[in-house]
Amino acid sequence: MSNWKTNTTIETLKCRAALLNTVRHFFQKNNTLEVDTPTLSQSTTPDPNIESFTTQYNSKQYYLHTSPEFPMKRLLAAGVGAIYQICKVFRQGEVGRNHNPEFTMIEWYQPSLSYHRLMAQVDELVGELLKDKISLKETVFISYQNIFEQYLGINPFICDVNKLNGVLKENNIELVNSEIKLNKDALLDLIITHLIQPRLPKNVPVFIYDYPETQAALANIRKANGDNEFNVAERFELYINSIELANGYQELLDANEQRRRFENENKQREQADLQIIPIDENLIAALDYGIPAVSGVALGLDRLVMLATGMDSISDVIAFTIDEA
Amino acid sequence: MANYSTNEFRSGLKIMLDNDPCSIIENEFVKPGKGQAFNRVKIRNLKTGRVLERTFKSGESVEAADVLETELEYSYTDGSTWTFMDSETYEQYTADEAAVGEAIKWLVEQETYTVTLWNENPICIAAPNHVVLTITETDPGVRGDTSGGGGKPAICNTGAVVRVPLFIDQGEKIKVDTRTSEYVGRVKD
Numbered sequence: 001m002s003n004w005k006t007n008t009t010i011e012t013l014k015c016r017a018a019l020l021n022t023v024r025h026f027f028q029k030n031n032t033l034e035v036d037t038p039t040l041s042q043s044t045t046p047d048p049n050i051e052s053f054t055t056q057y058n059s060k061q062y063y064l065h066t067s068p069e070f071p072m073k074r075l076l077a078a079g080v081g082a083i084y085q086i087c088k089v090f091r092q093g094e095v096g097r098n099h100n101p102e103f104t105m106i107e108w109y110q111p112s113l114s115y116h117r118l119m120a121q122v123d124e125l126v127g128e129l130l131k132d133k134i135s136l137k138e139t140v141f142i143s144y145q146n147i148f149e150q151y152l153g154i155n156p157f158i159c160d161v162n163k164l165n166g167v168l169k170e171n172n173i174e175l176v177n178s179e180i181k182l183n184k185d186a187l188l189d190l191i192i193t194h195l196i197q198p199r200l201p202k203n204v205p206v207f208i209y210d211y212p213e214t215q216a217a218l219a220n221i222r223k224a225n226g227d228n229e230f231n232v233a234e235r236f237e238l239y240i241n242s243i244e245l246a247n248g249y250q251e252l253l254d255a256n257e258q259r260r261r262f263e264n265e266n267k268q269r270e271q272a273d274l275q276i277i278p279i280d281e282n283l284i285a286a287l288d289y290g291i292p293a294v295s296g297v298a299l300g301l302d303r304l305v306m307l308a309t310g311m312d313s314i315s316d317v318i319a320f321t322i323d324e325a
Numbered sequence: 326m327a328n329y330s331t332n333e334f335r336s337g338l339k340i341m342l343d344n345d346p347c348s349i350i351e352n353e354f355v356k357p358g359k360g361q362a363f364n365r366v367k368i369r370n371l372k373t374g375r376v377l378e379r380t381f382k383s384g385e386s387v388e389a390a391d392v393l394e395t396e397l398e399y400s401y402t403d404g405s406t407w408t409f410m411d412s413e414t415y416e417q418y419t420a421d422e423a424a425v426g427e428a429i430k431w432l433v434e435q436e437t438y439t440v441t442l443w444n445e446n447p448i449c450i451a452a453p454n455h456v457v458l459t460i461t462e463t464d465p466g467v468r469g470d471t472s473g474g475g476g477k478p479a480i481c482n483t484g485a486v487v488r489v490p491l492f493i494d495q496g497e498k499i500k501v502d503t504r505t506s507e508y509v510g511r512v513k514d
Contacts, residue, residue, distance in 0.1 A: 047359065049356075049359065049360055049361055049362065050359075093332050093362075093383070093384075094354065094356060094362070095332065095354060096352070096353055096354025096355070097353055097354070098354070099354050099356065173380060174379075174380070175380055175381065175382055176342065176379050176380065176381050176385070176387070177381070177382070177385055180382050180385070182361070182382070185360065185361070186360070186361035186382075189357050189360035189361040189363075190361065190363060190380070192357065192360075193355045193356070193357060193360075193363060193365075194355070194363075194365065194380065215359065215360065216359070217359075237357075237358070244357060244358060247358045247359060298358075
């Protein structure tokens with residue numbers, strides 16, 4: 001059945017345009033250059049939890065990017081300095097209240113900022129974007145370890161699979177198919193999405209940082225030292241009103257380590273019967289050449305519009321969803 | 326029977342869960358940007374009517390339930406089963422007490438009901454919003470009182486007890502809202 005109408009309102013479209021305007025002003029003020037990298041690429045992320053769309057060109061397989069990260073890092077190697085990009089990215093199979101297979105991402109890299117200072121910059125930008133839209137309370141910065149301790153009384157770095165399964169069972173979260181055995185990271189994902197995310201305080205930006213080292217393919221790992229008992233991935237996520245808004249890293253700079261992680265992800269893909277992804281040799285070569293110490297983050301624009309307009313589904317804030325496209 | 330993958334989940338989809346047919350009320354795709362995806366689903370068990378929340382690992386498949394909602398006419402009861410008929414094909418379906426459930430007090434012969442069939446068997450009967458019942462027992466009507474204030478209980482031909490205005494008499498037909506069990510009005514033959 002044909003239906004030409006949009007699901008969203010003109011008012012929402014105007015809000016979306018105004019937010020984009022604010023984003024561009026913000027980066028101009030912060031001397032961050034807008035760039036535009038290809039949507040189609042001969043490689044993509046091998047992350048086993050992200051599936052890319054594919055297409056053909058000159059009888060070669062191309063992927064639609066799931067994030068502009070790899071080419072943006074090549075620009076960093078070229079010495080471009082601070083950069084940002086606003087683009088559509090594509091992910092197979094992601095459909096729901098907060099997901100559409102194509103969505104708009106604001107991604108940026110700041111060579112002069114540590115990931116902690118980048119969190120502060122994200123907070124500043126989001127604060128500016130949501131000013132007059134929702135009254136945000138004071139931002140919370142909390143480590144991955146501390147938020148698990150605070151909400152569930154467990155240390156995610158020490159807990160084994162049995163303990164995590166026990167916590168889930170106590171809270172009546174069980175997979176329908178009990179034969180599926182989730183690995184530790186998937187169990188932690190189940191806990192964070194089902195038992196922590198929905199219970200986060202309202203109207204409070206919450207930054208969670210320092211993730212398990214197994215949960216950051218592209219982030220720098222900080223080895224355990226006097227201050228820290230565990231190796232952590234220097235990664236952060238931002239949540240507002242239980243919506244995941246941003247994911248950022250202190251970026252991994254070591255080409256050999258990056259290759260090892262890609263190969264490891266491809267091994268996981270093989271075990272899960274997923275297609276093997278050719279390693280992005282251009283990215284590896286750029287890392288090999290050298291990129292400056294840099295932090296980077298991706299922020300979901302559609303979800304920001306949801307927060308700014310009070311809409312509770314992504315289909316309310318984009319002109320046409322995948323089903324209407 | 327067919328299978329559905331989690332990415333086909335949507336509200337209204339009928340699936341088998343714990344050996345019972347269920348209907349998806351709400352499907353939420355939950356996925357950390359860099360992590361395992363899940364489908365958190367609110368489901369109604371079509372046999373018990375109970376609503377439960379369950380989580381699937383995204384990409385899993387689940388058996389489809391052969392469930393069909395159809396409009397059938399109520400025919401008769403033998404005391405332990407209730408027989409409904411398709412008014413076009415004259416095919417008969419027999420429901421047990423569990424399937425009839427709360428609808429039992431609204432069952433009127435020749436009236437049409439929404440019947441949920443699972444593998445061709447009725448598992449749930451839903452009454453129309455309004456049915457016409459005959460009062461079999463109530464205190465005598467108070468003539469002249471048309472205010473409707475106060476009211477009195479009346480036992481109907483189906484066993485339902487409905488509060489009716491004081492002027493209503495035994496033997497009269499009344500229209501009742503099955504959702505609230507409230508008297509709506511008098512029905513003249």
